[in-house]
Amino acid sequence: MSTLKLQTNYLDAYIGQDELLLLNESVKSIHEEMHNKISTGNEFLGWLDYPLEDHSAELEKMLEIALEVRNNAKVFVVIGIGGSYLGAKAIQDALSPYFRVDESLPEVIYAGQNLSGRYMNQLLKYLKYKDVYINVISKSGTTTEPAIAFRILRKYMEEKYGEKANERIIVTTDSEKGALRELANEKGYRSFIIDEDIGGRYSVFTAVGLLPLAIQGYDIHAIMHGVKDAAIDLSEGDVITNQAYQYAAIRQLLLTKGFGVEVLASFEPALKNLHDWWQQLFGESEGKGLDGILPIAASFSTDLHSIGQYIQDGKRFLFETLLHFHEVEEDCEVPYDAQNKDQLNYLSDKSLNMINDIATQGTAMAHVEGGVPVMSIEVGTLDEYHIGYLMYFFMKACAMSAYLQGVNPFDQPGVEAYKFKMSELLGKNSEVRK
Amino acid sequence: MSTLKLQTNYLDAYIGQDELLLLNESVKSIHEEMHNKISTGNEFLGWLDYPLEDHSAELEKMLEIALEVRNNAKVFVVIGIGGSYLGAKAIQDALSPYFRVDESLPEVIYAGQNLSGRYMNQLLKYLKYKDVYINVISKSGTTTEPAIAFRILRKYMEEKYGEKANERIIVTTDSEKGALRELANEKGYRSFIIDEDIGGRYSVFTAVGLLPLAIQGYDIHAIMHGVKDAAIDLSEGDVITNQAYQYAAIRQLLLTKGFGVEVLASFEPALKNLHDWWQQLFGESEGKGLDGILPIAASFSTDLHSIGQYIQDGKRFLFETLLHFHEVEEDCEVPYDAQNKDQLNYLSDKSLNMINDIATQGTAMAHVEGGVPVMSIEVGTLDEYHIGYLMYFFMKACAMSAYLQGVNPFDQPGVEAYKFKMSELLGKNSEVRK
Numbered sequence: 001m002s003t004l005k006l007q008t009n010y011l012d013a014y015i016g017q018d019e020l021l022l023l024n025e026s027v028k029s030i031h032e033e034m035h036n037k038i039s040t041g042n043e044f045l046g047w048l049d050y051p052l053e054d055h056s057a058e059l060e061k062m063l064e065i066a067l068e069v070r071n072n073a074k075v076f077v078v079i080g081i082g083g084s085y086l087g088a089k090a091i092q093d094a095l096s097p098y099f100r101v102d103e104s105l106p107e108v109i110y111a112g113q114n115l116s117g118r119y120m121n122q123l124l125k126y127l128k129y130k131d132v133y134i135n136v137i138s139k140s141g142t143t144t145e146p147a148i149a150f151r152i153l154r155k156y157m158e159e160k161y162g163e164k165a166n167e168r169i170i171v172t173t174d175s176e177k178g179a180l181r182e183l184a185n186e187k188g189y190r191s192f193i194i195d196e197d198i199g200g201r202y203s204v205f206t207a208v209g210l211l212p213l214a215i216q217g218y219d220i221h222a223i224m225h226g227v228k229d230a231a232i233d234l235s236e237g238d239v240i241t242n243q244a245y246q247y248a249a250i251r252q253l254l255l256t257k258g259f260g261v262e263v264l265a266s267f268e269p270a271l272k273n274l275h276d277w278w279q280q281l282f283g284e285s286e287g288k289g290l291d292g293i294l295p296i297a298a299s300f301s302t303d304l305h306s307i308g309q310y311i312q313d314g315k316r317f318l319f320e321t322l323l324h325f326h327e328v329e330e331d332c333e334v335p336y337d338a339q340n341k342d343q344l345n346y347l348s349d350k351s352l353n354m355i356n357d358i359a360t361q362g363t364a365m366a367h368v369e370g371g372v373p374v375m376s377i378e379v380g381t382l383d384e385y386h387i388g389y390l391m392y393f394f395m396k397a398c399a400m401s402a403y404l405q406g407v408n409p410f411d412q413p414g415v416e417a418y419k420f421k422m423s424e425l426l427g428k429n430s431e432v433r434k
Numbered sequence: 435m436s437t438l439k440l441q442t443n444y445l446d447a448y449i450g451q452d453e454l455l456l457l458n459e460s461v462k463s464i465h466e467e468m469h470n471k472i473s474t475g476n477e478f479l480g481w482l483d484y485p486l487e488d489h490s491a492e493l494e495k496m497l498e499i500a501l502e503v504r505n506n507a508k509v510f511v512v513i514g515i516g517g518s519y520l521g522a523k524a525i526q527d528a529l530s531p532y533f534r535v536d537e538s539l540p541e542v543i544y545a546g547q548n549l550s551g552r553y554m555n556q557l558l559k560y561l562k563y564k565d566v567y568i569n570v571i572s573k574s575g576t577t578t579e580p581a582i583a584f585r586i587l588r589k590y591m592e593e594k595y596g597e598k599a600n601e602r603i604i605v606t607t608d609s610e611k612g613a614l615r616e617l618a619n620e621k622g623y624r625s626f627i628i629d630e631d632i633g634g635r636y637s638v639f640t641a642v643g644l645l646p647l648a649i650q651g652y653d654i655h656a657i658m659h660g661v662k663d664a665a666i667d668l669s670e671g672d673v674i675t676n677q678a679y680q681y682a683a684i685r686q687l688l689l690t691k692g693f694g695v696e697v698l699a700s701f702e703p704a705l706k707n708l709h710d711w712w713q714q715l716f717g718e719s720e721g722k723g724l725d726g727i728l729p730i731a732a733s734f735s736t737d738l739h740s741i742g743q744y745i746q747d748g749k750r751f752l753f754e755t756l757l758h759f760h761e762v763e764e765d766c767e768v769p770y771d772a773q774n775k776d777q778l779n780y781l782s783d784k785s786l787n788m789i790n791d792i793a794t795q796g797t798a799m800a801h802v803e804g805g806v807p808v809m810s811i812e813v814g815t816l817d818e819y820h821i822g823y824l825m826y827f828f829m830k831a832c833a834m835s836a837y838l839q840g841v842n843p844f845d846q847p848g849v850e851a852y853k854f855k856m857s858e859l860l861g862k863n864s865e866v867r868k
Contacts (some may be wrong), residue, residue: 082740097556099543099557114733114736115735116701117787118532118816119703122533122764123532124766125533126532148781151776152766152768155769155771179776183776200739260751261728267548267550268548268552269553270552270553280741284740284742284744287745287746290749290805291748294744294748294752299548301548305515305634305718305849306718307717307729308848309721310720310721313723313848314721315721315725315728317694337585341575341616342613344581351551352549352551352554352582356549362856365855369851382552414743415738417746417803420800421800422792423796424796425796425799427780
């Protein structure tokens with residue numbers, strides 16, 4: 001099979017080929033505007049061609065630091081919120097073992113994405129007798145949650161390591177401006193650059209996502225290889241041949257037909273954080289102008305015994321996208337049991353992954369019969385290359401989908417609202433005024 | 435403050451007191467029918483008065499086994515799907531440390547809620563050199579996912595421990611019938627009973643939920659104390675004085691006004707699994723008849739930088755319920771920094787939990803201004819008692835809400851659809867026919 005295949009055969013009852021083709025003119029012209037960098041939000045289109053450029057020096061630098069961290073730390077704390085950590089966490093959780101066995105690699109812990117005093121208190125206790133490196137990721141350095149976490153953890157590092165703390169703090173931030181850049185220059189922290197034209201939720205294949213993954217020994221070259229191949233494969237401005245655009249167009253057609261909720265579901269629990277990354281990508285790009293598709297995630301089988309009931313029989317305003325990796329390395333067989341009280345002998349000697357594949361098909365069929373538009377994204381092997389490919393597929397689809405909806409895919413005005421209210425209540429705004 | 439307080443002051447623009455009172459007749463009569471056990475689905479109303487009965491012998495038996503497991507195992511594997519494990523996991527994750535420090539207590543691992551060969555393969559490797567107890571939870575013993583997991587893990591236990599495996603397998607199932615009951619009787623497994631009149635998603639305060647919690651040293655008496663107090667406090671058939679019914683009535687009014695999605699959000703990341711439990715409770719009880727509220731969960735701050743954008747500015751078909759515990763034991767302060775490059779000195783010496791409380795308020799205000807109906811559930815301390823209380827509050831609210839919607843809160847016909855398709859594709863149905 002190809003690296004990725006969008007399966008739409010269950011959608012015939014909802015979307016005609018003619019409807020899709022009618023969108024092709026819009027898709028083509030958006031594509032041209034996007035690639036000529038003249039579309040709305042064009043100051044954030046750097047991610048489009050980034051994978052085609054040569055980043056080998058940057059990757060080498062990450063691998064060097066990764067080696068150093070592995071030799072000198074038990075814990076690597078990544079401070080960031082939203083797009084500054086969801087991508088790395090998604091790939092990490094998709095590929096790491098379900099049960100931690102290899103204690104030789106540093107443990108990666110995320111901070112700065114919540115304001116829980118309990119979380120931070122326990123983190124400080126946990127770090128007390130362990131050697132630590134910190135990677136703080138923030139364009140401005142003043143987003144409240146990561147800024148607070150960094151202030152607390154910087155103090156911890158300076159008390160623990162003195163001057164040497166500066167060698168254990170790595171900053172990923174703007175090349176020239178912002179609080180974090182200033183501090184890095186002053187203290188001599190090593191740093192990676194967040195390109196000005198790449199927004200948080202499109203940054204997973206920059207140092208934002210790749211450094212934490214390199215620390216854990218994931219093949220960052222393979223990720224970039226997948227991302228690059230996707231950028232090449234998905235470069236046509238056509239709704240039929242470009243699967244990312246096809247996914248985007250289908251989503252927008254379903255939205256206009258009253259399907260305002262998309263459930264991304266998969267049958268491998270390790271993909272849960274990839275769903276979270278996807279939810280941020282689409283939710284923050286499209287949830288605007290009192291419209292857009294609400295993206296929610298489901299992990300099957302467990303959620304089939306939860307909102308599965310709702311998907312099957314609830315309000316008919318949702319559609320489902322099944323994400324399915326065909327090749328999963330490890331597997332297990334159902335043993336034969338002479339007694340067969342559980343009536344499972346019809347499955348004996350069958351592999352769990354095979355049964356899981358059939359559960360995926362069965363679920364699609366049941367949901368289709370229940371009146372849910374279902375499509376699926378079939379991906380090859382669960383590995384770095386294919387996840388990189390898939391993530392770029394989603395990014396390109398998301399940009400096109402938001403443009404088709406008529407909104408800027410790259411801003412997030414609604415996120416400012418809570419920040420402003422919170423700052424006001426905390427007295428920041430009045431203090432600034434003083 | 436009281437143990438739990440439903441705050442509705444932000445709802446005035448959406449729901450009048452008169453509308454709420456108009457529902458009171460229905461609420462009263464449903465309440466009567468429910469407590470007289472004559473309402474639809476009355477064969478599953480056992481949970482209503484269960485907390486008022488004496489279960490001390492049962493609790494003692496759990497505590498005895500807990501002691502035995504703690505002395506003889508490093509891992510306690512709980513096999514179950516849906517309501518058979520989500521309740522225990524919710525309480526465990528709400529109360530356990532964010533970072534595992536105490537290695538003296540057995541680790542609790544959940545299985546049988548997915549069909550991933552990778553998960554099971556890795557679990558078997560992980561268990562290889564560790565002493566293990568198993569708790570398999572299933573009414574029938576033939577639900578595919580847990581039945582497969584138990585067949586595999588039973589083989590592992592028998593190969594590892596021989597005859598002694600039977601002493602390390604504890605069954606929670608029906609008192610008389612089903613595959614698991616038969617096997618337990620034959621092998622001499624110790625067992626706990628799932629009462630016939632208590633369904634999976636209402637079973638957290640039976641042995642289904644309490645045994646795994648007792649193993650980990652949580653105060654199961656305190657949980658039952660909270661549950662009992664809730665059963666007493668929420669015993670009036672009135673939409674004003676009974677807060678569970680008020681929450682139910684508000685939900686149904688919002689549904690009729692076009693708000694078909696409820697976001698349950700909180701600012702303590704440890705509550706994520708409590709949200710999953712809530713989602714199962716409401717989604718499986720109400721997602722019926724092509725109607726009902728789609729329950730989704732959000733964990734703030736992180737999700738404010740994700741679907742937070744959608745909540746603020748997306749389609750106006752969602753309402754939000756903020757879940758907020760006032761007293762969280764551990765905390766941490768923001769340190770003073772003379773340089774103040776991050777401009778956070780206005781927060782110095784303030785506690786994170788206090789800032790988090792203000793973030794909760796600020797978020798509510800921002801979302802209200804964005805056109806989202808917001809209510810909040812304020813709970814006292816994050817501990818066993820209050821979580822038990824809260825869960826019973828949700829159960830009673832859910833039953834009332836489903837009845838007001840006109841559906842049976844206790845069946846899940848839609849879950850059968852995928853099971854049937856899957857079995858058909860796997861060839862079970864044809865084999866049975868042979």
